[in-house]
Amino acid sequence: MNKHLIAVALATASLTLTSCADESTAQSAPTAQHQPIDVAKVIVKPVQSWHTYTTRLESPQEVALMPRVSGVIDSIEFNEGDLVNKGDVLFQLDNRSFTAKVASLEAQVNSAKAALEQAISEATRAVRLTQRKAISTEQAQARTSTLRQREAQLAALQAQLTSAQLDLEFTSVVSPIDGIISRANITKGNNILAGQSVLTSIVSNEKMYAYFDIDERTWNSSFNDVSAASRQPVVMQKVGQDDFAYSGYINFIDNQINAATGTLRVRAVFADNSGQLRAGSFARIKLAANAITETVIVPDRAIGTDLKNRFVLTVGENNVLQYKLVTVGERYGSLRAITAGLTEGDVIAVNGPARVGPGMPISPNTVTIDTSGIAFTLGNSNNQLVAKQ
Known part of the structure; x- marks a missing residue:
């Protein structure tokens, strides 16, 4: 009897210890923690498609300065690289022989x-x-004939005197335009030939032209209603710059499509009051199509690449990330247009698949997509492209 009671007591004690151990283990097991990820609701904006072209700037006026009379350079009257004005004396030729000829003809007159x-x-x-x-x-007729002679x-x-006076005037070689002058190709003491010797070059810097070619399909679909009179706005970026800081407009459209290339030559003009634009500079031109469409916008970094596909990660039920194929459109600063795959109201992982993947549960941290300082359409009051691109 005592042995039976002892066995029951030992069994009860064993069950009690096992129950306590299980309860202790359950209390010590940590709760699973999900990775915190920044998420945001996609935004929908009215946007215009941007078209980018490369070009080199050209000056509206460029002069290879040549003398109109032959002679010897007596002095150079400019500093190389300076701004010169129309009418400024740049080279002075030895004018003594020209002065003597004028005096002789004046006496004959x-x-x-x-x-x-x-x-x-x-x-x-x-x-x-x-x-x-x-x-x-x-x-009497002889005297009348002498009068006519x-x-x-x-x-x-x-007439000879007028020509000689012009030649004397041309011994002072003047600038025919306002602009920036280059170096002197021929120096003091050298003999120069009329209409042959290139003394220097002058480039107008009040404004700059940018010629570029738009393919026929793009022109017909996006710019068919554009004319030179409509002054279609454009922006320009120089090499080494991040922003399209220069605003201009189209002021010339060629009168025919180039049959060999299927393109139309157009020209944009940029006012350069600050002197920062130089002829020959490489530049990128952007212009916006006139059509405006409502388009989903997401951060460019939210888009991932999977072989040939572009995708984003959307937040589904129970905060589980889902794989969504998308078709991307134009880039607007740090943002990108999505033309297919997303709709208004979708929530995405704004930093893309850098640390997460589809099927992963997350702890969402809701943020707002920043669109400040980014132009999606043409400006309002001044019809300019007003923001950084």
Whole structure:
């Protein structure tokens, strides 16, 4: 009897210890923690498609300066690389021979004027004498002929004098335009030839042109209603810059499609009051299509690449990430348009698949997609592309 009671007591004690151990183990097991991930609801914005083209800037006016008379350079009147104005004297030629020629012709003109005055006097007297029949008709006609010869001689000498005065004026080589002057190709003391020697070059810097070619399909689908008079806005980025900081507009559209390339040549003009644009610079041009559409916008970093596919991770039931194939559109700063795959109200992992993958439960941290400082359409009041791209 005592042995039976002892066995029951030992069994009861064993069950009690086992129950306590199980309860202790359950209390010590940690709760599973999900990874915190930034998520955001996609935004829908009215956007215009951007088209990008490459070009090199051209000056509206560029002059290869050549002399209009031959001679020897006496002095150079500019600093290389300076801004020059129309009419500024740039090169001065030795003008002594030109001055002497002008003086000689002036003397000949004065002599011809005196001879003409005498011929006029004799012709007038011949008319009176003829009326009194004091001289023959032949003598009167001879005096009239002499008068005409003196008039022609004077006219010829005056033309030669005008030409010589112009040549003397051209010994001062002046700038024909406002712009930036290059270096002097020919220095003081050298002989130069009229219309052959290139003294220097001058490039206008008040504004710059950018020519680029738009393919026929893009032009017909996005810009068919654009004309030079509509001043279609464009923005430009120089090499080494992150922003499209320069605003301009289209001011020329060619009159035909290039049949060989299937493109249309257009020109944008950029005012350069700050002197930061230089002819020959490589640049990228962006212009926006006129059509505006409501489009889903997400951060560009939210988009992942899976072989040939582009995808985003959306937040589904129970905060489990889901794989969504998408079709991407234009980029707007740090954001990207999604043309297919997402709809308004979808919630995405804003940092993309960097640390997570589809099927993974997460702890969502809701944030807002920042669109400040990004232009999705043309500006309002001034019709300019106003934001960084």
